[in-house]
Amino acid sequence: MAEWRDPSFTIVEYMADHSGYECGYCKNKNTNFSHGMWSHRMGVGDYQDLIDRGWRRSGKYCYKPTMNKTCCPMYTIKCDALELKLSKSQKKILKRMHRYLSYGDMKEDQTIGSDSSTSTMGNSEFVTPKFESKRDLSSVTLSTNDINTTRNIGSFAIETNDGNMNSNKTPVNTETQKSICVPEEETAGGASQDLKAGSTGTRSKPLKAGAGVSVRIVGGEGGAASGSQPPPTRPSCPNPNKPPCRKAKDIRRERREAKRAKFAHEAVARGESPMQTKETKSSTNQKTLEDYINEPLPENPAHTLEPWQPPSGPLQGYGSFHHQYWLDGRLIAVGVLDVLPHCLSSVYLYYDPEFSFLSLGTYASLRELALTRELQRRVSSLKWYYMGFYIHSCPKMRYKGKYTPSFLLCPETYVWVPIEKSLPKLELAKYSRLHEDPSAVDENGQVDICKIPVLHEDKLLRYGMYPSDDEDEIKEYATLVGEKCAYSIMLYRS
Secondary structure (H helix, E strand, C coil): CCCCCCCCCCEEEEECCCCCECCCCCCCCCCECEEEEEEEEEEHHHHHHHHCCCCEEECCEEEEECCCCCCCCCEEEEEEHHHCECCHHHHHHHHHHHHHHHHCCCCHHHCCCCCCCCCCCCCCCCCCCCCCCCCCCCCCCCCHHHHHHHCCCCCCCEEECCCCEECCCCEECHHHHHHHCCCHHHHCCCHHHHHHHCCCCCECCCCCHHHCCCCCCCCCCCCCCCCCCCCCCCCCCCCCCCCCCCCHHHHHHHHHHHHHHHHHHHHHHCCCCHHHHHHHHHHHCCCCHHHHHCCCCCCCCCCCCCCCCCCCCCCCCCEEEEEEEEECCEEEEEEEEEECCCEEEEEEEEECHHHHHHCHHHHHHHHHHHHHHHHHCCECCCCEEEEEEECCCCHHHHHHHHCECEEEECCCCCCEEEHHHHHHHHHHCCCCCCCCCCCCCCCCCCCCHHHCEEEECCEEEEHHHCCCCCHHHHHHHHHHHHHHHHHHCEEECC
């Protein structure tokens, strides 16, 4: 991580604009509503607390959807990386990548087109702020005495698996974010060129396939069929020289029965009961996410990954990073990640559309889940994988719910609810209070606005000492960020 002048505080500027804008999902005009604020400096501990209240960042701009008003409500979603259960389709994507890396072959029927989990033309989940701050406060320096006497610094404690504690609050480098955070308008264009030019301290190095971070894919024509040849005509009658057609389910059943017979024969040879073979095999042969990713390649694979094995734990620190995917010397995908005290937050992914047949969106998510599990071995509290927003009213965004187990954030109580319990409510109404207890309230929502730290004319003071007539706006801000952030984050007022 880069060196910071003053790592102990966060400064935001609340933007009280409530006008609507075009929705990136349903494409309706002036139906998308959200609250926004500009982050001049952002500590990772404060940002962790903000995303746990439904906030999300796009560069320096932080926004929170107005859930009961916007056309397509966005629910914050996270997945428990340690308890991940791979689906059949996710396993197929991992196997397809391994086959492509090993042999370079790509079957025609696997050219499934673009991955629904990403968009190469920009991510409509993020919004462009209508107003930007007129002043740069990233270099503001405040004395420790002023900070301690004016407010309580909300530092967090990180407990590692080796028993060490780290109570330093390291901020996201907002200056570095200019080169590593990719807003919507930069991703479709020359983003990869900026990456090569910006060799910042937060840039991730490429990892081998077994390390869970970087993959590079090059070479091969992708197995596309030539358009100059007409498709073969279908014969009008069966070919008498070929055996009759068989149903696929019959073939699969025969294969299963053959496997069971083989396992039973081996069990008898070992002196075991063949009746226990199925249960034993299903438990011992269960492959983990790491098993798929670390599966060894052949001696002479068709494609070569650039190796780099990271040490245990997030020694690179906390903040924003580029998660690069390389193969044979070519950058084909980049994921923008935030490493936070309790989670790895996926901010953005963009990739070379030439390799869309590999479902790089889903593959990258699985690699990021593997990275989360790797980081958790060093930092025990870092176990969650945040995927941004789940939009049930937009079918193409429901793929995020396929990562099991996942949880959605209740927009009224800010309690995490299993997605299985939330979906029936979302089927009835696109906006719903997900918490099952109707009497539950937001326990972090009661804020004494007089205690909110305010930065005015380079002086830090409490809002109760700040002469103004914007009390309603400050109350709205405090309700949105919650008590913990309201007392920890400095609110800039011009």
